[in-house]
Structures are given as C-alpha cells and as structure tokens.
Amino acid sequence: xxxxxxxxxxxxxxxxxxxxxxxxxxxKKYLERLLIFSIIAHFAYNFCFGISLIPLKDSLLNQxxxxxxxxxxxxxxxxxxxxxxxxxxxxCIQCH
Numbered sequence: 001x002x003x004x005x006x007x008x009x010x011x012x013x014x015x016x017x018x019x020x021x022x023x024x025x026x027x028k029k030y031l032e033r034l035l036i037f038s039i040i041a042h043f044a045y046n047f048c049f050g051i052s053l054i055p056l057k058d059s060l061l062n063q064x065x066x067x068x069x070x071x072x073x074x075x076x077x078x079x080x081x082x083x084x085x086x087x088x089x090x091x092c093i094q095c096h
Contacts, residue, residue, distance in 0.1 A: 010066065017070045021077050034071040041065040 017034075024030040045065040046052070 013066065013070060014073070017073060018077070021074050027074075027078060031071070031074060034067065034074060038065075038067040038071045041067045 020030060021027070042064050045063070049063070051063055
C-alpha cells in the first residue's frame, strides 16, 4: 500500500517543483529553501532507515531522500532556460 502511495506521490512532487520554478518570484530564495529542506530531509531519512550519516562509509552511493534530485532538477531547469535565452539571442542576431 505504501509503495502505491509513493508511486503516486513522486510524479506529483516533480510536477510541483516545475510549477514552483515557473511561478516563483525569486529563484534564489526557492533554491535556498529547497537546499535547506534537502539537508534536513537527508539526515532525517538516514536516521529513520539506520543509514550512516558519514558519506561513503557504508557504500559508494549512500541513499538519500528524493529532495536532492528535486533540488538538482530546479538547477537543471535554470541551466536549460539560460541555454534557450542564449539560443534566442543568437537567432535574433542571425536574422538581422
């Protein structure tokens, strides 16, 4: 049952992050909040599942919560937007 809830929750979280990125007034503050929550959630997740808090102690890739990939996806969205802005500038220069 809980696995089913996770299957529904993950796409909703990804959708909400994209919506948050699209509608935020301050990307810097949005990223700061996601980063802070990522750090808090990482330690809570590790404590809950008995995973060592020391990186690379138990395995090469320690497990973490989904908040880190959500945070990184917002950075990816920003990078993609910057590339499109540059492409638009280049397109406008070439047209004239």
